[in-house]
Amino acid sequence: xxxxxxxxxxxxxxxxxxxxEFRDGALAxxxxxxxxxxxxxxxxYRLMEFCGGHTHAIFRYGVQDLMPENVRxxxxxxxxxxxxxxxxxxxxxxxxxxxxxxxxTYGDLMRVPASERRSLLKxxxxxxxxxxxxxxxxxxxxxxxxxxxxxxLFAIGxxxxxxxxxxxxxxxxxxxxxxxxxxxxxxxxPPALSTILASAGPDGVQLDGILGPSHVSTVIGSRPYEFVPxxxxxxxVIAGFEPLDVMQSTLMxxxxxxxxxxxxxxxxxxxxxxxxxxxxxxxxxxxxxTRGSFEWRGLGHLPNxxxxxxxxxxxxxxxxxxxxxxxxxxxxxGCECPxxxxxxxxxxxxxxxxxxxxxDNPMGACMVSSEGACAAYWSYGRFRPxxxxxxxxxxxxxxxxxxKGSDPFLAGGGR
Numbered sequence: 347x348x349x350x351x352x353x354x355x356x357x358x359x360x361x362x363x364x365x366x367e368f369r370d371g372a373l374a375x376x377x378x379x380x381x382x383x384x385x386x387x388x389x390x391y392r393l394m395e396f397c398g399g400h401t402h403a404i405f406r407y408g409v410q411d412l413m414p415e416n417v418r419x420x421x422x423x424x425x426x427x428x429x430x431x432x433x434x435x436x437x438x439x440x441x442x443x444x445x446x447x448x449x450x451t452y453g454d455l456m457r458v459p460a461s462e463r464r465s466l467l468k469x470x471x472x473x474x475x476x477x478x479x480x481x482x483x484x485x486x487x488x489x490x491x492x493x494x495x496x497x498x499l500f501a502i503g504x505x506x507x508x509x510x511x512x513x514x515x516x517x518x519x520x521x522x523x524x525x526x527x528x529x530x531x532x533x534x535x536p537p538a539l540s541t542i543l544a545s546a547g548p549d550g551v552q553l554d555g556i557l558g559p560s561h562v563s564t565v566i567g568s569r570p571y572e573f574v575p576x577x578x579x580x581x582x583v584i585a586g587f588e589p590l591d592v593m594q595s596t597l598m599x600x601x602x603x604x605x606x607x608x609x610x611x612x613x614x615x616x617x618x619x620x621x622x623x624x625x626x627x628x629x630x631x632x633x634x635x636t637r638g639s640f641e642w643r644g645l646g647h648l649p650n651x652x653x654x655x656x657x658x659x660x661x662x663x664x665x666x667x668x669x670x671x672x673x674x675x676x677x678x679x680g681c682e683c684p685x686x687x688x689x690x691x692x693x694x695x696x697x698x699x700x701x702x703x704x705x706d707n708p709m710g711a712c713m714v715s716s717e718g719a720c721a722a723y724w725s726y727g728r729f730r731p732x733x734x735x736x737x738x739x740x741x742x743x744x745x746x747x748x749x750k751g752s753d754p755f756l757a758g759g760g761r
Contacts, residue, residue, distance in 0.1 A: 368588035369407070377593040378412040385600055391417045392552050393599055394689055396539060397559035398425035398717025399587050405726040407589035409596075417596065420551060421722075423538055423644060423687040424559055426503040427454050427715035431641045432675025434531055435460040438500050440670035441529065442474035447668060448492075449476045449529075450485040451500035458711045461675045482514035489518070489526040498664045502531045505630070506561040508653065512629040515659050527664040530654055532634070535562050536570050537651035538642060542688060543578040551689040555599040557592065558584035560614055567622030568612045575608040586614040633659055643711065644684030683710030686719050693720040700724070 367373070385391060395401055401421050404410055410419055423429050435458060442449040449466070456467040456478060470476040475495075479485055482499060489497040501511045511528060518526040542551065558571055563584045571582045581602035585595035595613040602608065612618055633656055640652030655663040677684065681703070682696035693699050693712065703709035705724060712718035 368586075368590050370590065374412065374590060374593060377590065377597060381412075381417060381593070381597050381600060382414045384597070384604065385414050385417050386604060387414075387416065389416065389603075391554050391600055391603060392420050393417070393555045393557055393596060394420040394422045394542070394551070394553050395557040395585070395592070396422040396424040396535070397557075397562070398428070398715070398719070398722075399560060400424070400557055400585060400592060401719050402717065402722045402725075403587055403589055403592055405722045409589055409592055412593070413596070417600065419557075420553060420689040421686065421692070421719040422542065422689055423642070424504070424535075424562075425687075425712065425715050425717040425719070426507070426533065427458055428683065428687055428711040428718050429533060429538070429642045429644065430455070430458070430502055430531055430711070431643045432460050432677070433641065433672050435466065436464075436675055437665075437670055437672040438498075438529060439464060439466065439469045439474065440672055441498060441664065441668045442469060442476055444670055445496070445668040447475070447496045447498045447664075448488060449474070449498050449500055450479045450488060451476070452480075452502070453478045454715045454717075455500065455502060457708060457714050459678060459708060459714075461673070463678070482510045486514055486517055486523070486526065489523050490521075493523075493525055496525050496527070496668075498668070499526070499528045500531070501528050504533055504535050504559070504562050505565045508532045508634065509565065509623075509626040509629050512626075512633040515633045515655070515662055516629070518662060519659065527662045527667050528655060529664040530634070532653040533640065533642065534636075534651050534653070535559060535566070536573065537648050538645060539571075540573065540577075541645050541648055541651075543574065543580060545688070553580060553689070554603055555580055556582045557595055557599070558582050558610075560585060560587050560591075560617070563612075563614065563618040563622070565623050565626050568610055568618055568620050569622075571610045575610060579608050581608050582610045584610070584612045584614050584618050586617070632656065644687035678709045681710040683712045683720070686712050693723040696720075 404419055438449055439460060441447055457465050459465055466476050485497055485499040499514060511532065515528060556574060568584055574580050574582050581599055583595040583598045585591050591613060598611055598613060634653040635656045636650050637652045637654045639647045639649050641647050660666060680698050682691050685691040686693055698709050699720060703713055705713060705721065708714045712720035715721060
């Protein structure tokens with residue numbers, strides 16, 4: 347029997363017309379009171395936010411401080427830079443050093459530690475041609491400008507960033523760019539979520555519900571999460587990125603748990619549909635194929651959890667064009683990044699956090715990436731004494747344009 351995907355009816359456009367209403371302090375306090383009133387004091391609610399963007403929203407806006415003590419957020423592996431294993435970074439550095447390619451990648455990957463305390467940034471300082479880009483189109487532009495140079499796009503990310511890589515592949519093929527190739531490290535969300543839920547138990551993370559990712563779901567839709575209630579009996583609510591999105595989604599999960607329901611609900615209806623983005627999915631299906639197995643930092647080798655270039659684009663595959671030998675990467679001793687990614691530990695449980703491991707001297711990927719849990723804890727002071735201003739007081743003042751009346755957020759439905 348298929349688990350239903352429930353989408354609540356959209357609210358009146360006037361109710362959520364302005365962006366500041368997603369951060370309305372008065373409405374946040376109302377939601378907080380509703381969650382506190384409905385949360386059963388005799389049980390706990392451990393809710394995993396899979397997406398790193400949610401983690402930062404929770405701490406940036408003090409959402410955790412607004413929750414009752416028995417409603418806790420557990421941080422998941424939804425940071426694409428963080429889950430990339432050291433061995434893949436080692437392989438990229440070897441490509442640049444041994445084959446003399448121009449390696450192009452995104453800025454937050456440059457400082458992620460590789461084996462032997464190396465990184466892409468240090469390799470660049472040692473003479474490798476490694477360049478920071480803002481989009482796949484930048485890598486194509488470099489290849490066009492210098493046809494004598496072999497340009498490799500170090501492509502990473504979940505389903506959100508996969509379509510732009512597909513567009514780059516199709517453009518390179520159409521233009522006949524022989525000096526462009528892709529080192530593919532795109533990973534898939536559902537297999538990682540399945541692995542975390544399958545490992546839940548006395549020795550794993552304890553979860554009562556899932557806050558589904560935002561941007562990923564705009565691409566793949568809400569249907570791919572149906573296995574969670576079917577196989578694992580856990581409710582899912584796909585949540586938007588704004589603080590009130592997270593709070594409303596939390597209320598929806600609390601209500602599902604209290605009522606014994608277990609379905610996929612979509613709070614982020616303004617951007618997510620059941621079937622996602624058909625054009626983006628067609629592009630991905632045309633240019634990529636599923637790998638049999640791929641290593642994730644913290645989760646190990648997961649079957650069918652990542653993408654490679656499709657056979658029709660194999661000539662643009664940097665792994666085939668520039669083969670290198672890279673050993674198994676080892677985490678820096680004492681770094682708990684793998685356990686943080688599984689939700690088993692919090693960043694402050696790591697002895698290195700805030701001592702030898704800081705944004706200026708990161709020991710693990712979770713402290714480097716803008717979506718990493720350790721970076722969120724550091725940036726928003728979760729290891730410091732609490733500020734006298736916290737929670738809803740950090741939100742903007744209520745918008746004077748907001749009309750009085752019933753609040754769609756408190757109804758627990760998406761917009």
